[in-house]
Amino acid sequence: MSTSPQVTAAEIARIAGVGRAAVSNWRRRFDDFPRPVGGSDASPTFALADVEGWLRAQGKIAEVAPEERLWRLIAAGGDVADRLADIGEYLLAGAPAPVGPHADRLRAAGDLAATRGAPAVFADLYARFAESPASPGGATPATTVALIAELAGAGREKPVTVLDPATTHGDLLLGFVRSARTLRGQTEAPALARLIRVRLALHPDAAPDTDVAVAEGDGLRADAWPAARFAAVVGNPPFNDRNWGHDELAYDQRWEYGLPPRTESELAWVQHALGHAEAGGRVVLLMPPAVAARGSGRRIRAELLRRGALRAVFGLPAGAAPPFGVALHLWILEQPTGERMPSHVLFAELDDLANPVTADTALRAWRDFRADPAGLAEIPGRHRAVPLIELLDDNVDLTPAHNLPAQTDLNVAERVQDTRARLLALLARLPHLVPAVPAAEEGAGTWRSVALADLARAGAVTLYRSASRAGRVGHETPPGPTVPMLTTTDLAAAVPPSARLSAAEADEAQHPRIHAGDVIVPTLLGGDEHGWASAVRVAGSAERDAVLGPNLHLLRPDPAALDPWFLAGFLTDPAHARRAGYGSSIVRVDVRRIEIPLLPPDRQRAYGETFRALRTFVTDLRGAAALGEDLGRGLLEGLTAGLLRPPG
Structure with missing residues (x-):
């Protein structure tokens, strides 16, 4: 065998x-x-x-x-x-x-x-x-990990003992590997417990004497560290779990703020985390937005406020942490010391964690709030310190957006006029961009076609495919020298290469370098076929010398045999992609199976120029639609805020 x-x-x-x-x-x-x-x-x-x-x-x-x-x-x-x-x-x-x-x-x-x-x-x-199917879930982005670590340590010494009671990948614990001397975690799967422990111990920034332990088991039902208290507790606990142990844990000592209802598993994790925090210790947890306002959790939320345990709630953008489709909240709590009763709670909205200014502003607001809660200067739509008396009503709604005054753009009139001028100029240009294409002669549309695989064997085109994933890819710049990388996101958004790849990983076999005239095609066919059509791109000066990102094909035609825009035009047709696709839930496209008409060079160039003009027209038409939506929003905002007035 x-x-x-x-x-x-x-x-x-x-x-x-x-x-x-x-x-x-x-x-x-x-x-x-x-x-x-x-x-x-x-x-x-x-x-x-x-x-x-x-x-x-x-x-x-x-x-x-x-x-x-x-x-x-x-x-x-x-x-x-x-x-x-x-x-x-x-x-x-x-x-x-x-x-x-x-x-x-x-x-x-x-x-x-x-x-x-x-x-x-x-x-x-x-x-x-x-990133593989074997993973128990998505990893938390580095920007979110860094923010949580900073919030846990802001305004005091860095925590030296840290617990994540319901970890999946150990991501949040990684934020403390430089400073903590004790890292503890718990996860239900035995293999994951081993894997996370090794990941923490092998991290390049981990101190050799850091005490790392990750236990297996359900943290609520079988707490691995029942007597341990920590300077910081962080986590992204399970959401919406009705089988969290309500009946068997009904008389548990951890429910200091009230027995969580069966539908409030998240509030059980909040109290579990607080029970593991030392006096003055800080708890930073990712929470689904429903926990902030659900009626069944109103009494526990009120008790957290009255006792001074809940200090801040931050609204995060979708994609900040798994599940990535939900705009999560970040709850910051502290184990009360009894020395001083807090009078305010900080609410903040963070709209773009990829922008360092957003995280810096939030951290500065948190530090200023801890120093003088009542004196924090309010920024409309960004952050506000809310007195407890305003929150302790019949709803006890802790949703950041509901506790922040609306942010009004005082320059809306100027923005509206600028958008209107740009839209009118674009609309005036559009009629001249529509390609004038006469009807073909009868039978002229019948031509012999050949698969791209055959064209590749004949040397008319060379096919490249990038690696299925990149080791260090994203909008965060990796350490050391980097090269620009074109991604599927860039294709969908019709923008130049925006990602960076470590130069050490930019080998030609895994990430081919893009030349002007190359045709870039995604490997996946999404549910929106129009997305496929707009994602096919002929590389120009903006893409030159960038490398190919994951899940992309690169076709390099021989200019003497195959016109790039002619090739791109026929690849753009979603019907070709459907016929070359395979798979059920995720449809991959085998570009080698797509058939291209065999036409002489002069007719290829004629088609190519028409396809190029058509792409320009469609791109500008979509730009006009986007400007129109922006203008409509600006007019409505300005009129309702009293910053614009009706004509006459």
């Missing part, structure tokens, strides 16, 4: 970037295709090493980077969290050469760590795990 990790036909398709039907076709057509080594007749498995060797010999995949190769070994073995934890513990221990069934993975990790360092190798593997 083979000792190599095994992969299914679906996994082979993902490795090669094709559909499952292509793998079935290879098995029928090629006698030398690797034989199954396991599985069943309906779902056979194949040795990964044999499959990669065959694909490489056939020219169907390029040589993969060592990091990608190691991740495939891990992902192909099943129980990804356990396998990754094994590797982390092996790297952490610095053990000798391994033996056993998983020795190939451990040796590969050890070899890679010898050149890149164990912390960098494990960080890259964990980032891949967090």
Whole structure:
């Protein structure tokens, strides 16, 4: 029996970037295709090493980077969290050469760590795990982690003992690895407990003497640290969990502010966290917005206010933390010391955590509020210190937006006039941008077409595909030299490359460099087919020398054989993408299957110029629509605020 990790036909398709039907076709057509080594007749498995060797010999995949190769070994073995934890513990221990069934993975990790360092190798593997189907959920963005760490320590010494009672990835604990001497966490899955402990211990900024422990189990029902008290407690506890233990925990000593109703699991976690905070200790928790105003939690919210435990509620933008589709709240609480009864609660709205000014403004408001709660200068729509007496009404509504005065743009008249002038100028230009296209002669639309795969074999176009993910990608600049990277988000928003990639990871095999005239195509077909049409792009000066981001195809046509705008125009048709798509919930597009008409160069250029003019018209038309919406909002805002008046 083979000792190599095994992969299914679906996994082979993902490795090669094709559909499952292509793998079935290879098995029928090629006698030398690797034989199954396991599985069943309906779902056979194949040795990964044999499959990669065959694909490489056939020219169907390029040589993969060592990091990608190691991740495939891990992902192909099943129980990804356990396998990754094994590797982390092996790297952490610095053990000798391994033996056993998983020795190939451990040796590969050890070899890679010898050149890149164990912390960098494990960080890259964990980032891949967090984005994989094996992950228990999304990772918390670094900006949110940093904000929570700063809020937990603002106005006092950095906390040296920290607990996350319901951690998923250990992200929030990472914010304290530089300063804390004791880090504690709890998670329900045993494999995740091992994995998070290793992640914290292998972090490059972790002090060697930091005491790290992550326990398994449900923090409410089986508290791993019942007698421990911490300087800071942080977390993103489970939401909307009606099976949190209401009946068996009804007489628990933690319910100092009232027994949480069955529908208020979040308030159970709030009191659990407060119970673990030392006197004056701070609690910073991510909460769903409904907790701030739900009627069933009104009494507990009122008691938190009366006792001085709840100090601030910040509204965060959607995407700040998982679940990313919800605009969460950030509750800041302190274990009362009995020395002074707080008189106000701080409310703030943070609209863009990617902007450092937003976080700095919030931190400054929090520090100023702690120094003088009643004297904090109010900024409409941003932050306000609200007296307790205003909050202790029949609703006890702690929603930031409901406790902040509306922000009015005093320059709305100037903005409206500027938007109106731009819109009228664009509308005057639009009629001249509409391409004048006559009807074709009868039968002229019948042409012979050929698949892009055949054009690539003939040398008319070269096909490139980026890595499935990038190690350090985002709008935050990675450390060291970087290069601009074009992403799917940039294509959808019709903007130049906005992400940055570490130059060390910008190898041509994983992230091809973009040249002017290249055609960029997404690999995924979303539910909105118009989105596909606008996402196909011909690279110009704005994209030159950027690298290709994840989930994108790059087509480099030979100008002598294939006009770029002609190619892009026919790729833009969503019908072509549908025919080349595969998958059910997530539809991937195999661009090699898309067919392009065979036309002489002069007719290609004529089509290309028309497609280019059409793209300009559509782009400007959408710009006019956006300006029209902005103008409508500005007029309504100005009229209702008394800053504009009706004509006459």
